[in-house]
Amino acid sequence: MNKKLLGLLLATNFLFANNSTFIQEVYEQAQILDAKFNIDRKIILAYIKTESDFNPYTILLKTKDTAKIKLAFNKLNIKCKARDPYVAIYPIDGVEAEFVYDVIQNNYDFLEVQDYDFGIMQLNTRTIKGYGIDEKELYLDYKKNMLVGADIIRGCYTMLKNKTNISNILECYNRGVNIAHLEKSPRTYLAKFLKNYKSIK
Secondary structure: OOHHHHHHHHHHHHHHHOHHHHHHHHHHHHHHHHHHHOOOHHHHHHHHHHHOOOOOOOEEEEEOOHHHHHHHHHHOOOOEEEEOOEEEEOOOOHHHHHHHHHHHHHOOOOOOEEEEEEOOOOEEOOHHHHHOOOHHHHHHOHHHHHHHHHHHHHHHHHHHOOOOOHHHHHHHHHHOOOHHHHHOOOOHHHHHHHHHHHHOO
16 A cells, blocks of 8 residues: 555544544535536535435445345445345445455456445446546545546536436436436435435535
C-alpha cells in the first residue's frame, strides 16, 4: 500500500468513526460540488442518502450465487446482506474496505460477480471506466467518489433534459439513460429519493 493511500484510509477512518463529523465533511463536499456542477447540494446529498445512507464503504455485488458470497464474507466476519441477485457488503472502516475490495478482485470469477456498485455514491464499475481514475482509489476516497457521482448526475440532466420528464431524469442515476428502460420503472427508487431529498437540511 502506498503512503498516499494509507494516509487517505487513516483520515477517512477517523472521520467515519465520528459519524457526525464525517457527515459534516460530506455536506461541505456537496457544497463544493454544487458550485462546480451547478447542482443543488440537496440533490447530491439525497442521492448519497438513497444509495449508501452515508456509508462510504458499502459495496453492492450482483452475482449468480448470492449464497456463496454471503457464506464467504460471513466466514471473514464481514457484515453482508443477500437478496437475489444482490449481496450488500458493509466494511466497518477503510482498512476492512480495502481488504474486501481485494478479496472481490482476486476471486471475481469464483464468486461469480457480474457487476457491482461501490462507495458513498454507489458508482457502477462499468459506468466509471471512461473517467481514467483508479477504481480502488475511487472507492476508498469518498470525495473522488462524490466528484464522479456529481458528474454523472449532471450528465443525466444534460443528456435527457430536452428528451423526457423530470422523473426519468432523476432515475437516470440509478437506471441509465435509456428512456424506454426508464419508462418501465416502478418509481420505487424515485419515491425513496424524493423522501430523502425532503429530509436533507
